[in-house]
Amino acid sequence: MAGNERGLAGDLGLESALRRRLLMGLAAVPAASLLPRLAQAAGPPTASVNTTGLAVTDTEVTVGILHSVTGTMAISETGAQQAEKLAIEEINAAGGVLGRKIKVIQEDGASDWPTFAEKAKKLLVNDKCAAVMGCWTSASRKAVLPVFEQYNGMLYYPTFYEGLEESKNVIYTGQEATQQILASLDWVAKEKDAKTFFFIGSDYIWPRTSNKIARKHVENVLKGKVVGEEYFPLGHTQFNSVINKIKLTKPNVIFTDVVGGSNVAFYKQLKAAGIDLSKQVLMTISVTEDEIDGIGGENIAGAYACMKYFQSLKNPNNEKFVAAFKKMWGEKTVIGDVTQAAYLGPYLWKLTAEKAGSFDVDKIAAASAGVEFKSAPEGYVKIHPNHHLWSKTRVGKALPNGQFEVVYESPDLIEPNPFPKGYQ
Amino acid sequence: MKLPTLNDNPFMKPVEWMALALLCGLIFCVLPLALDGFRLNLVGKYLTYAFVALGLVICWGYCGILSLGQGVFFGLGGYCMAMYLKLEASSVENTKIQSTPGIPDFMDWNQITALPWFWAPFKSLPLTLIAVVLVPTLFAFVIGAAMFKRRVGGTYFAIITQAIAAILTILIVGQQGYTGGINGITDLRTLHGWDIRTDAAKTILYFVNGGLLVACVLVAQYVKRSKLGRILVAMRDKEDRVRFSGYGVASFKIFAFCLAAAFAAIGGAMFTLQVGFMSPSFVGIVPSIEMVIYAAVGGRLSLFGAIYGTLLVNWAKTTFSESFPELWLFGLGALFIAVVLAFPNGLAGVWRQHVEPRLTRRPKAASPAALPQGAPAE
Amino acid sequence: MFGEYSLGDLGAIFAMQGFAGLILFSVYVLMALGLAIIFGQMGVINMAHGEFMILGAYVTYLCSGFFQAHLPGIFPAYFFLAMALAFVAAGLLGMVVEWALIRHLYKRPLDTLLATWGLSLILQQAYRSIFGAREVGVELPSWMMGSVQATDTIEIPINGLFVMAITVLITLAVAGLLFASRYGKQVRAVMQNRVMAGAVGIDTGRVDRLTFGLGCGIAGVAGSAFTMIGSTGPTSGQLYIVDTFLIVVFGGAASLLGTIASAFSISQTQSTLEFFLSGSTAKVITLLAVVAILMLRPQGLFTLKVRR
Secondary structure (H helix, E strand, C coil): HHHHHHHHHHHHHCCCCHHHHHHHHHHHHHHHHHHHHHHHCCCCCHHHHHCCCCECCCCCEEEEEEEEECCCHHHHHHHHHHHHHHHHHHHHHHHECEEEEEEEEEEEECCCCHHHHHHHHHHHHHCCCEEEEEEEHHHHHHHHHHHHHHHCEEEEEECEECCCCCCCCCCCCCHHHHHHHHHHHHHHHHHHCEEEEEEEEECCCCHHHHHHHHHHHHHCCCEEEEEEEEEEECCCCCCCHHHHHHHHCCCCEEEEEEEHHEEEEHHHHHHCCCCCCCCEEECCCCCCCCHHHCCCCCHHCEEEEEEEECCCCCCCCHHHHHHHHHHHCCCCCCCCCCHHHHHHHHHHHHHHHHHHHHHHHHHHHHHHHHCCECCCCCCCCCCCCCCCEECCCEEEECCCCCCEEEECCCCCCEEECCCCCCCC | CCCCCCCCCCCCHHHHHHHHHHHHHHHHHHHHHHCCCCHHHHHHHHHHHHHHHHHHHHHHHHHHCCCHHHHHHHHHHHHHHHHHHHHHHCCCCCCCCCCCCCCCCHHHHCCCCCCHHHHHHHHHHHHHHHHHHHHHHHHHHHHHHHHHHHCCCCCHHHHHHHHHHHHHHHHHHHHHHHHCCCHHHHHCCCCCCEEEEEEEEEEHHHHHHHHHHHHHHHHHHHHHHHHHHHHHHHHHHHHHHHHCCCCHHHHHHHHHHHHHHHHHHHHHHHHHHHHECCCCHHCCCCHHHHHHHHHHHHHHCCCCHHHHHHHHHHHHHHHHHHHCCHHHHHHHHHHHHHHCCEEEEEEEEHHHHHHHHHHHHHHHCCCCHCCCCHHHHC | CCCCCCHHHHHHHHHHHHHHHHHHHHHHHHHHHHHHHHHCCCCCCCCCCCHHHHHHHHHHHHHHHHHHHCCHHHHHHHHHHHHHHHHHHHHHHHHHHHHHHHHHCCHHHHHHHHHHHHHHHHHHHHHHHHHHCCECCCCCCCHCEEEEEEECCEEEEEEHHHHHHHHHHHHHHHHHHHHCCCHHHHHHHHHHHHHHHHHHCCCCHHHHHHHHHHHHHHHHHHHHHHHHCCEEECHHHHHHHHHHHHHHHHHHHCCHHHHHHHHHHHHHHHHHHHHCCCHHHHHHHHHHHHHHHHHHHCCCCCCCCCCC
């Protein structure tokens, strides 16, 4: 396994700093591999698992949760936060981490980036959290990143995002852009014989970067054509003009990364304008089960979404996860891609701590590469040396009941590549 | 309201000297001694908003112009500072993994291969410091000149400034190759080689911030007590009469608006230095209105009140949102309504009506000669 | 850019584009009409206007749920009842707010701005506590979601037609009420000279309350209509507020005709620009043009000749 990784790193010509980090990570593996067994017995003494003054006692270890409970982002972040709490509860019920129960301190980022930075600092400096699960938007992550690097904390970030980032102090449990997009574009080009694409996005960094990568892939690899690329301010609710442009250019595929409330307006107007999603192929990278709640399943039925996880995935891990989630948060809740990625955070941290035999952030960061989580709801995942996850790409077709039917699954795990060569 | 004539009008009344001394004591002694580094940095952040509130006291309280776009100037000041810091952080060595080293990372991600012209001046610290104040002030001048010359005022001005805040936000978010987009300009490290991220640097910045704030209070106090301040108040209360007396009303309004913009810009620059990033979320409508509330809670007619108001609202926001995030918005909303309905002059009004009379009555009775002659009786 | 399209295609597109502009126009008029009454006629800056709209949207949401569960037979027609209820609910809340808050502030218009902003925060949090932070999906009767095939290439969305019809109806009703009824005369009298109106025996307090309630009620209807095209969440109302105020101010605050003219010019500009440029750029250019024109002509497009 390790040799395999080294080979991959060499093949891809990773930067030297990354290679060094990778080697460090490998070095930590043999020393740490003995410790998990010890941990299950009673838990090693505090002095040995915590040499840097984190909030770890003989019975407890403190972990922070940092999401927006108030403000505009509360809509999206609720699910992530619920999944993290579920995972932590399950871990505690199963005996905790290194023999210690997880104690949660939750802070509200209030959809405001300096507040995120402020609360991140509080969690690290005042509360000495061993790890923090949190953030949703890129802006909030960018705001807390210097804090985590300065005070040496560990952040588990759940959202699929634009890439172009890699930090020792962050584990990205969502997909970066290439991982999410490329396989699904290949699929749509092959299955639907798509040659022309129309891109519509909200106007900020994630859609723009994702569309840039998609455009390069369409033009250079698939030899197709992008016939339109449009961006609208966040919260925009009038899409009739762009729908007319779509009718004029008649693309094979509409490729969208519209976010938030704009989604609702977009799909309702698309349907009202007579664009039938059972005939017109639409591929979205921004609609999960959570968004469909607001859009209404009947308005988006027939659209394709590319994600790594859908609530309807058929495997025992996922069935167990969905049942537990609904038991804890209510029958009516739905589980989207990010919610599942958030659920991975506490487990990956637990597995890494057990592998490293320590809560020390440096040891966790070093031991992360290669950590495998076999019972993830999305299936097997593994942490790459660049701190992103190896995971599969799946394409789901939206059904009128608000769920997705999985129509494609990439055969292998896809390697995360936050700085994709040839796509920048 | 009884107005003393200009001649027996000292720069500051004894009560105001006391208030200044109290404020200095609070900012420079009590808070640094009482709070740990983390909380002190928070207070430093709040105090940067106090600059805006101070400007609003002059421009709204004294001149009657309510601007709902102060976030624009706060943001412009902050962005000017952030551009300098970002260029310094994007040295060729730091950015050698990029396809074009030496330019900020977000430009590289957006296929920009050379530094845009309007970034170039921000390589120099002196030019940056000038730009921090000058760019927002000039912008305020352009808006003010266009609007006040045509006698746009009151609610119209408020709504137009609000629209400007909305436009600028969309523009910054949309032009992400040049501005960093919605993420803003992040990961700022050093100011002329001095690491601003360390705790020591943050403490020093806190004191610099406090010093600048006191300086701005003195400038505002000077304006308020000068003949100019009298004209501003006269304009607020009866604009036509001032105009008929031969004053160019527009120029005075433009001045007040520009001054408020300059204060906000200084606040923005200090914000960037202390918080370590700048993003469009401080430019928009919501922060702009919140800043008006700071001034309203403190008392729109009181310079010191505005500062205490800012501290109080922000302290409440942090405390409440830590323990009861849901209650916080109800509380904030109720605060707005209460301030408008029950305490139109804010904290300062409560102080003047209920506390000050009790404080001054007794010493007055004991030694009436202690007050300098001609001091205005409250 | 049109070289590669056939003439027939282009004709169809321009027809549909004109229609898109008309839908946007109707939406803007609906948004602005309530505010034009409250701000234009009464001089109150109601920053909570968007929250009154969302109240209407939530009422529609509740109705759709209720009808689906209990009266599925008449579900296709529930929307009309929902709109009426939205009007009543938002109007009543508006009257309560006027009584508790606004009536103390008629002499201080800028302060109404702060107080109603506070109100909007409270309402937002109330929606969040009651309906949850997530957006809710309003299920629409299926007849509303289709489109009419006018020619082979021109398709007209039914909900667009519906919004346009509602807009025309409400505009006519408001115009009739304000310019042809006794109540309308009283409203205009109170707005022009409150003291004198009181002196000739008009109950100014009652007129104020009804007028504010009317403005909020129309906002509620607008919100109800928006469930067809937009999203419904606790903070959705904030999205509309800047646009709405600009439309009213651009039209010349005291003139209903001005509001309609301004909604028309802004919507056509934006819709046309959106077709040729990217959505973000179109929005910025439209807003900039409005602000620039307001700087040159601060009284707006239409002004009433009143003695000051």
